[in-house]
Amino acid sequence: MQQKDRDQIIAALQQDVSLELGAIIQYLWHHYLAEGIESPPIIDLFEGLSRSEMKHLEKFSERIVALGGLPPTRIAPVKKGGTLKKMIRDDLGGERNAVVVYKTHIKLAASLGDTTTRLMLEEIVSEEEQHVDLWETTLGLKPGE
Numbered sequence: 001m002q003q004k005d006r007d008q009i010i011a012a013l014q015q016d017v018s019l020e021l022g023a024i025i026q027y028l029w030h031h032y033l034a035e036g037i038e039s040p041p042i043i044d045l046f047e048g049l050s051r052s053e054m055k056h057l058e059k060f061s062e063r064i065v066a067l068g069g070l071p072p073t074r075i076a077p078v079k080k081g082g083t084l085k086k087m088i089r090d091d092l093g094g095e096r097n098a099v100v101v102y103k104t105h106i107k108l109a110a111s112l113g114d115t116t117t118r119l120m121l122e123e124i125v126s127e128e129e130q131h132v133d134l135w136e137t138t139l140g141l142k143p144g145e
């Protein structure tokens with residue numbers, strides 16, 4: 001891969017790392033804040049998803065380093081607090097945004113012939129889609145609602 005292509009991929013993955021850092025912190029906050037509300041199963045979901053995002057963070061960061069870049073510490077905006085329903089709506093919004101952003105990065109990796117990055121992103125985006133489904137089901141929404 002040419003250096004300028006490599007730099008484009010690194011920049012895309014750095015954006016992804018920031019999104020994952022935001023998601024991890026948002027889920028952890030919701031995990032702590034939901035302690036005061038009812039709903040133990042939801043509290044466990046927040047913690048479980050935070051761990052899932054941590055695994056994505058690791059994959060993205062390792063790939064950045066393999067390409068010769070540095071993972072950022074910049075954190076995407078975090079939405080926290082409010083009612084349980086608001087927290088879940090905010091989390092659903094974050095998951096939907098991640099799906100959109102990662103799909104554009106899949107296209108970028110494909111166009112530059114970076115199969116390793118593309119396959120990694122495809123695996124992660126399929127997990128984000130499961131997160132979207134989970135919150136849509138929890139809220140009783142139909143897809144896209």
Ligand SMILES: [Fe+2]
Nearest residue numbers: 020052053056
């Ligand atoms: Fe993630």
Ligand SMILES: [Fe+2]
Nearest residue numbers: 053095128131
């Ligand atoms: Fe997710």
